[in-house]
Amino acid sequence: MSKPAIETGSTDNASTDTASADSTSTATRRARTAKDPKNPKAAKDRHPEEPAHTPEYVLEARDVSKHFTVRGALGRTTVVHAVEDATVRLKPGQILALVGESGSGKTTLARMLARFHEPTSGEIVLRGEAVSRSGRARRGYHSEVQLIFQDPFGSLNPMHRVRYNLDRALRLHHRHLTAAEREERTTQLLERVSLTPAAEFAAKFPHELSGGQRQRVVIARALAVEPKVLLGDEPISMLDVSIRLEMLNLLQRLRTEDGLALLYITHDIASARYLCDDIAVMYAGQMVESGPKEAVIASPQHPYTKLLIESSPDPERGVGDREAFFAGADELGEPPSLIDPPTGCRFHPRCPFAMKECGEQAPPRAELGDGHWAKCWLHARGRAGELADTTHAAATAARREALQGAS
Amino acid sequence: MTVHAEKPLQPMIPAGQAVLDVRGLTVEYATGAEPVRACTDISFTLRRGEILGVAGESGSGKSTLITALTRLQRPPAVTTGGEILFHGRDGAKPVDLVTLDGRQLRRYRWTALSIVLQSAMDALNPVMRIGAQFADVLRAHDRTLGKRAAWARAEELLALVGISADRVRDYPHQLSGGMRQRAAIALALACRPELVVMDEPTTAVDVVMQRQILAQVLRLRRELGFAVVFVTHDLSLLLELADRIAVMYAGRIVEVGEAAAIYGAPKHPYTQGLRDSFPPLHAPLRDLHGIPGTPPDLRRPPAGCPFHPRCARRTDGCDERLPLLLPVGRDAGHEAACLLNETDGDHGGETR
Amino acid sequence: MRTVFLRSWKVRIGLAVLVFFLLLAVFGPWLTHSVFGLDPRANDTSAISQSPGDGHPLGTNQYGQDMLAQVVAGARGSMYVGVLGAVVGTAIAILVGVPAGFYGGKVDTALNFVTNLFLVMPTLPLVMIVAGYLQGTGLTTIALIIGFFGWSGGARTLRAQAMSIANRDFVRAMRMLGERGRRLVFAEVLPHLTGLIASMFLHAMIGAVMAEAGLAFLGISDSSSISWGTMIQGAQQQSAVLRGLWWWFVPPGLCIALIGTAAALVNFGIDELANPKLRAARPATVRRTKQLARTGGAA
Amino acid sequence: KGGTAAAGGGSKGSGTLVFGKTDGGTTFIRNFNVFGPAIQKSPNAEMIYETLARVDYSDGAKVKPWLAKSLEFDPTGTTLTITLRTDVTFSDGKPMTADDVAFSLNLPLKDPSFNLGGTTYDRVTKKDGSTVVVHWPHPAFSELSQLASAQVPVVPAHIWSGKDLKSWTNPDPVGTGPFALDRFAAQQITLRARTDYWGGRFAVKQLKIIPTNGDALRAQLVRADVDWALAAWGNGEQEYAAKDPRHHLYQKYATGGAYSMFYNSARAPFDDVHLRRALAMTIPRKDIVTTLQRPGTEAGPTGLVDEIYRDVILPEYRGKVQAVDPAAAQKELALSGYQVKGGKLVKDGKSYSPKLSFNQDFGWDPYANMMTRSWEQHLGIKVKTVGAPGANLYEQQQTGAFDLTISTSGGAGVAGVYSALSSRAFRPLGQTAATNFGRWKDTATDAAITKLLSSDDPAVTKSAGEQLQRVVAEQVPFSPIYNSYWFVLINAQHWTGWPTPDHFSYVPFPGLGPDTTLTLLNLKQATT
């Protein structure tokens, strides 16, 4: 196994590398130094010494929104505001984790980036150019951006052998290759995702593979295209715990070796921390906070991020103190409706810090340095410090007491 | 706002008394020429009010164990050995659930042991109102209960898990995923069972909702005093939630012990691997590798210790002798099935 | 997968019967003619309405025709209508249902309307009327008509299935790889429908055999060609049932019932293949479970 | 005991006779518009409405007066004087007058779409209270049978006049017949015998007509739920009559017609007489009647049926059975100049593969099949059989779009049988011909037919008839295959006095109005 850049992921390094908001992150630096024998052209394209003010994002989603119009069985139509004004930027070699609760629009955002959905508004920008909607452009686009699905069983046609999947990808994207060359590439690809002996795996059907192996095939298939960006929509959540780490390590390795940019969508903040450079948090279709992972996890600057991190299981947190740990957690309220989202800050109905303006107006974005930002009125009102001082549960309890006292 | 619904309850039952005694439970699937053993020789004791966590990889037999415990298995699953002793609240002689027939079992269902399934969407009848599904079971076990009273009780129960009373007339699909899951938990508590079995009740919801649900389970347990068997593949969750944890591998319990002991001093290489599969949320990151390899095919289990093909620390005897589940370590009730422990009693603790 | 399919006794028996009748349809007439020297149309005026016995193993009808030869020849006629009708019906169902489900949108709206239209059209009366208008309706015409009016149910199922498959991740994944149009349909979607199509085909086949028999019974078929339907019709016309000439109408009716049963049995297997829950309900599985419970384990 | 309820209830000793109608579907429609062109009217209206004349099939199919006292042609055969009976009353009590008769006979003239009887006269006048004169534009000695057609009955002018026959269904019929409508239900018509009928009194007080089908009928007859029915029962002699010879009667009465094969003589190859003869000689008539289970009913070569026209038929053709004669047929084939190659007929570089068109509705396939097999066996000619539904076949026949076809030949009297060969009915191919489908055009035939029609002199008509017999037997414009019969099924358990085919002066066949009346008049209640 290659050496994943664990040390660089530690707090000290990350903060030094992401010194300014626009400077390249650790990932970019790593990508630059990575040798890239397979992609000389891509490496050339990258203008390594470009000054910092023109950030070289491979893929951007600029203020994209997606509204689904759903027609019920009885003909009722409703609009689901799945994603609202979200912005995502990926640099080469960067891994960005997208976390957020179920239904917050992570998948929808990824699918917009993979161009399964056209954004209702906003645009998708590939290497500085807005992508057109034509079918031809789509194929070109997909040779640079590939999506890895959550369920490796679902994303492999059970009727086709592993070889067919890889071969088709090569044939469609590298038309000049001969059959023998494709065969060779297939072997290479399988070896890269550690499916050895390659020949044996190439001849298997998906149902003969374990979940982890299947997901490797999916990744190999995506790699066959030689993309610049991988979008992983919960790529490991369907896998057994014991093999998840292997997949994370594999992704890490690919990033280091190929300088791939990776959007990693997950529920699992711990794994996000393990893998990524930066974290973006979504809530109810909106981005609420983003920044370097350690900054976000260690000192979340949005009440929802704080709730999320506090809710994530963490064995370290002391096994004994269970009652205190779960205290107050049963009063967290319901997730918001995306058909009729709350006004102002969408988190305000569940937020123990909510103020008057929270329910009225969307909070402004507060830049917190190091590329870390959050959208919360607490920052505008100078109450950000309260976030660090208390836990979500404690804040909720305090608020309830205050309310009862008032009434 | 949910607290008010609670009525005064019977005093907490002192812990330590067993409510369920499982001895040598073996479950097989009669498929193909050779039956598949999905659970082999499972033994454990569950005490009143205790939360027993069962962890293990996919296919390790957790669900099989659950359905066998609740006697809900269907063909081709067969319980081919062992006994499930249930100790009633009144101190009567324990009954072996395995020997009971369907009619006798109905007496114990829901009043003694109830179940929460993984996906509440599938577990609630899509064409019945939520309230009706409560009333159904309430009136089945209490024939004196009127229809109206049953619905009122359903409202109370829903309030218990923080669902407002007017939802009682909704159909399952009208509730959100989290609400459904909580409704399913409320339903499980409808007849004040002594034991609730939960099969991955939170895998379909996100962490915030998961926390919310678990907090409610804990609160209700405190108030009602039922014991819980909680099955999940997420060991890190169990470490926070369970009193004791049993780790299953290939249909066997390979280690069982207090949650703290399992986390702090796992005695089985598999448990160690499992524990180390969870990257930390706050502690410094290390290079982690999980457990390489794939779980065994239960149709052709490997000889000896079923884990040996994947075990980094296997020794000579591992592929020959099946290790027994033996007490290990310093903590009472901590047992593991690994040859390392048999040869060298003072083996654990060095892993960190 | 294949072994699972063949493991069921239903499938094995069903397939055996189907293959038997197919072979009978293909080689039977040749066999009866050249080996037994029987001619289905020959009139043995010395043996009219003769019960099964010497010279005529299955007896003769009122025209002195050998019933064995007729049943064999009828197998060819009926199977021909069955297979041709099913091919036509299934082909239309695929051509309409799969694109509708796969492409959605306007294509779907239009095709779905046509499907629904054919779905609500009362088929049998329509077939009767159309067949009645056409003169000299040969078996081919009958088969074509049956196929043409009998595809809508299949198209609807296929549409639903194609729609769900079009939204499956592996189709999305292949599309993302750059796979397009026809290849997507033929390499990714259609293979998943083979089970369904096979079962549809069998259904359509027995449907067509029955429909031809029904039409023949009503006098709308090509009575100059031999099929089981025309045999029953001939028997009915001469009141064979009431005259007790059972060897005239029992064999063709039984043959139809046998083929129908066989097709249904194979469909059972296909269903079980598609729906593992059904497999758990096989008597063999249940029996094995009971046995295991009794003996208390393999150990 | 269920099935008996339908009919049996009434027939037990209460003066009721049950007639099972097999060709009327399963329900009756209340439609006594007897002149209307409906194919299916209310059945047995000829029990209510009577005709002026009847055809006596026991006497060479001669036309005899019925409601008329006498029918007399003038010497030219164009004017007929009808003298009416004076004792006839309608069932509403009003007497039948010359006005009624003139009104009735004028109905087809007023609107040709109601000329279902196919009348050809052009003028009808009332001469006095009991005499009516009918005028034809040509000699009509042999067309008298028109007045015996059930489609040309006498209806009461006082009811019918002013009715729009295009919408009036005459639900409550009033006629001169022996019976009057008692009750009409869709599944049973009950007729009541009149007590004031001019012809006499009936032992049968009530006639019930029930719809049934061939299968059900057999059971109903055996159980005596039905007393009387018309249906062919293959092998009925053994399966029915032999079971109870005293009561179970299965009778055949010759209609004077035959099922015949018609050649399209207007086009090759069947414009060749030798070829026609060759095919005619190899029709396996014996096999056909054997499988029909009517042995001995092969048709003679003339188109005239022995049973009825025995006296008229030339001695050499009388009782002649046309057996398959391969040798003679091959000789004729050779004479024709056609060669048979690969089943096809070849001559002058042209090859023909003829088709045999037949009516599929009657289940005629097996017989067509026998014929083609015989031709192939004896002559090597492969003839294709094409079955067509009745209406389609008729269209083909009318326009001459066939090679060989099966149709009935025959009619009332010798003239009726042969008139279809007249060139008057000839139409070129493609045009619609009403009769003479085979496009027969022959001067000798025409001359004979003209003689036959325009003369009243027995000697003249006899010789003309003989001439025509020779034409048919030798030139073979069509080739009769087997005779047609009226099949009568009777269970005499309740009623006795039925005629037998050996000894009859009327045919017990409902539909032949007066014959039915005569039959019923002579029936007696059986003394169990």
Next chain:
Amino acid sequence: MTAIAASAAPAAGRRLRIPRRWGFLLRRLGFYLAATWSAITLNFFLPRMMPGDPSAAIVEKLQAVSGQQMSPSAMESVQKVFGNPHANIFRQYVDYLVQLAHFDLGISISNYPTPVTSLLRQGLPWTMLLVGVTTVIAFVLGTGIGAMAGWKAGSRFDAIVSPLTTFVSAVPYFWMALVGLWFFAFQLDWFPLSGGYDADLSIGFSPSFVLSVLHYGALPAATIVFSAFGGWLLGMRNMTVTTVREDYVLLAQAKGLSGRRVMLRYAARNAVLPNFTGFTLALGHVVGGALLTEVVFNYPGIGYLLYTSLQQRDYPVMQGVFFLITLTVLLANLLADSVYVLLDPRIREGG
């Protein structure tokens, strides 16, 4: 705060529900109107595309009887009665539509001058009675036994019933009817051989008449039920087997409910939904579906009417019957749509 968040959204949703449901029904109605129009148009053009025009049949009859060539004037008068085939097709079409709008289906040829509608009126009640009742019985019986077989899937009961049913439902219907007729009516004489009622009784609601209707209908009904229930049975069995393995059934058993209740309220109730669609469709085919039965048993219904009109090429009647059948099918579909919405809350509430 839980309650506030939870109740706000659905309340808003409920307000909008009622008017939109009408929208759904209107759209379905639109389809049915389009379908009706297509059927009518097909009905109109079908005979005109086929060889021979409607008046040909009657001309044939006339000429066959008279043995004479028809005069041009006579031809014209017949065409006037039955419509002139050479008139402008568009005009004819409009005339036809106008006719239909007045429920005038024309005049039967073979029963001239009886209007087609009165023929239909005579047959319809019998068909509705026989086939309607048997369709319901077959459905109830098949679904019931199917639920039982599916519930005890793999048991001896299932192992016998399912294959047997497979065979029974593969037997050609009319063949079974013939054999049934021969055995029960001919050999045993338990039932009448043909007809729909005892014609000696006057039609009405007298007990004896109703009894005779039952007696006459028993055999045809039995054969229909016998041959039709198999399909329901097998479908229901498979659905039940699938449903029984759903988690909610498992949970219902875990709840300790009685077996009957679990089977009926949980398994069968859900399993019957797909079958129900088929049932309403079958109801739609009631009028048209009984053709063979009615022919075999000489039952005085619509099917027999179609059969005879077909034999006699009575085009107006054929068209009328077809029109009637199409209408009932469409009506039943409309009904199915509406009732299904009631049965499945997921659709009802638009989930």
